[in-house]
Amino acid sequence: MSRPVFLVGPMGAGKTTIGKLLAQQLGYPFKDSDREIEERTGADIPWIFDVEGEAGFRQREVAVLADLSLQGQLVIATGGGIVMREENRQCLKSSGIVFYLTASTEQLLERTAKDKRRPLLQVADPESRIRELLAIRDPLYAEVATHIIDTEQRAPKLVAQEMAALVRSS
Ligand SMILES: Nc1ncnc2c1ncn2[C@@H]1O[C@H](COP(=O)(O)OP(=O)(O)O)[C@@H](O)[C@H]1O
Numbered sequence: 001m002s003r004p005v006f007l008v009g010p011m012g013a014g015k016t017t018i019g020k021l022l023a024q025q026l027g028y029p030f031k032d033s034d035r036e037i038e039e040r041t042g043a044d045i046p047w048i049f050d051v052e053g054e055a056g057f058r059q060r061e062v063a064v065l066a067d068l069s070l071q072g073q074l075v076i077a078t079g080g081g082i083v084m085r086e087e088n089r090q091c092l093k094s095s096g097i098v099f100y101l102t103a104s105t106e107q108l109l110e111r112t113a114k115d116k117r118r119p120l121l122q123v124a125d126p127e128s129r130i131r132e133l134l135a136i137r138d139p140l141y142a143e144v145a146t147h148i149i150d151t152e153q154r155a156p157k158l159v160a161q162e163m164a165a166l167v168r169s170s
């Protein structure tokens with residue numbers, strides 16, 4: 001059975017947007033781990049963070065990643081914090097091709113500014129929060145990455161085309 005393709009990276013890197021396009025181009029089904037968590041919980045992410053805390057969300061995320069990683073040829077957009085758990089990093093590294101999508105802090109801030117559904121960015125100074133999270137997570141994304149893809153000022157469709165070529169040649 002062919003292996004899944006994962007997208008990792010910070011909030012606003014374009015994992016969900018580019019993942020859908022990549023799946024279309026490859027003819028693979030698409031899954032987003034956040035949407036999968038919401039469906040299984042019957043509640044949205046802000047509710048899960050509110051009621052169960054980040055720890056509750058991370059527990060659900062581990063279970064969803066473990067399941068999705070066994071489903072073969074899929075494109076899977078993950079949530080930005082997936083790499084915080086060692087077991088998830090092992091799962092990503094051993095299960096498929098992993099793309100780490102990057103962008104500048106300025107672009108991440110701009111792309112996430114309007115959407116209020118990311119609990120970790122609902123703070124007085126989201127720019128500092130983005131920088132803090134990146135300082136911790138960038139080495140972890142790099143650790144699991146097969147390919148690092150810069151999305152700065154690049155149209156999602158073109159980024160997806162570049163990624164599809166890499167998958168096809170792998
Ligand atoms: N390469 C890009 N250029 C411009 N805007 C983008 C790009 N990638 C994503 N976006 C926009 O940024 C926002 C966040 O994208 P999303 O795919 O939800 O990111 P993630 O899943 O990594 O948090 C969306 O409004 C999306 O349209």
Ligand SMILES: O=C(O)C1=C[C@@H](OP(=O)(O)O)[C@@H](O)[C@H](O)C1
Nearest residue numbers: 010011012034079080081118119
């Ligand atoms: O970075 C994070 O810890 C999170 C990123 C979000 O997904 P996106 O990266 O798709 O925004 C979502 O999983 C949750 O709000 C937590």
Ligand SMILES: [Mg+2]
Nearest residue numbers: 015016077078
């Ligand atoms: Mg997303």
